[in-house]
Amino acid sequence: MAQKPSLPKGTRDFGPEQMFKRNYIIDTIKEVFKKYGFMPLETPAMENLSVLTGKYGDEGDQLLFRILNSGDFLSKVSDTELTEGYKTLSPKISEKGLKYDLTVPFARYVVMNQHDVTFPFKRYQIQPVWRADRPQKGRYREFYQCDADIIGTNSLVCEAELMAMVQEVYKKLSFDAYQISISNRKILEGISEVCGAKDEFGRFCVILDKLDKIGQEKVFSELSEVGLTKQSLQTLESILAIEGNNTSKLDELANILANSEVGMLGIAEVKETLNNLSLLGFLTDKISVDFTLARGLSYYTGIIYEVKPTSIQMGTITAGGRYDNLTGIFGLQGISGVGISFGIDRIYDTLEELNLFPNSDAKYSKVLLVPFDDEAQKQALQLLGQLRAAGIASEVFPEPAKMKKQLGYADKKGIPYVLLIGSEEIKQQRFTLKYMETGKQDMFSIEDVIKNLQEEDH
């Protein structure tokens, strides 16, 4: 019985039209990654759950796709365990999960191959990741991340290079309506310190991060619930009131955080990063220092940043930060890394909404061979071989069909030329090359056909 096929929630097919556009984005990013000296890496779709759990916070753990053990997954489960709820049962019947991001598997790779990799290790990785989130616009359950990370150095040169890559990628994509927000977990620590919320750092960040959504009033009332005094809130208010350019913002904050060692360190790091970026020849006007930026992923410890489109409603399209001890969880201490992740799917949605994809005139085939009958098809195959040997993307309509159908095929597929092959052409060994757009056609020897099509490439 025929079944109506369907896709799992939050997943999509990408047809040829979409793939042309997706590849355009991916190729652009990859090109920049390579230019900055990053090496390719791929890791499996699935990881052992022990690698994934506990790295993304409680929220993240809930969003992991777990893979049911193969075979009789209940054979080792006792009756009492069955009744103890999913938290007890889950680890017994599921040992693997789909990867949630590319950074944690990368850290796992570095630890497992620590004696082979040369530090600092720069790698890029373009792969799908999966999150059991509830889908909505710009949010999918399967989506691609495009990561570049540098691991094995504390240098703030890395942060600057990643910022530079962001600007280079978006420039290449002709996308300008974005803003980079930058901050530092150490600045947040400093702020929480002077606000007396050091012990509630996690909650402090989460609440502060909501500022632009729920407003200062609600943020303050939530913070006072956490235990912030009126005086602390006044300090915070003066921090949030800081305005001006990045340098003056940082200087002003430095006055308030003067007694916080970690806070002052954070400020210095942001300053140095911006300075390095200028030395690399980039303007910093796309970058805005934002003290309320928190970033969810719990492993960040230093500089953090995210990129958002400014002219449309769209979530973060690029994000990242420094993590001082991600490999430590897997037993390799003292290795600091910093990375960035481009969300291809959201970049796609953004470019689509803003109509920024270039006209994709260059489809694959340059010419379609159109034989009129079986005899002509034999001739067509010989010509096809010559065309391809000359490096010309070409195809033949694979079965005898009316010219109308064959030309219609070329038309719909956007193939710019057709080569008509009938009895007259075979007799003369001169073939009718027709330019579809204008309908103009002429007869040429195959050598001249090749020459014509090759000249077209310029």
Add this chain to the structure above:
RNA sequence: GUGGUUGUAGUUCAGUUGGUUAGAACGCCUGAUUGUGGUUCAGGAGGUCGUGGGUUCGAGUCCCAUCUUCCACCCCA
């Protein structure tokens, strides 16, 4: 995970307070045109109304469940 929303032809959508045989546009196929695509004209095919139950003499229309879509939370690329 919480609250809401959506689903009718390949696509975008009509479909009245429940009432004969569910429509349109575009697309697709065939022909006008047996050596010429796009334009035009003529004709044609294509629907378990997301799925499964229920109410009713009668359900695309009302009720329940489920899946899916989109949206707001949570969180995030």
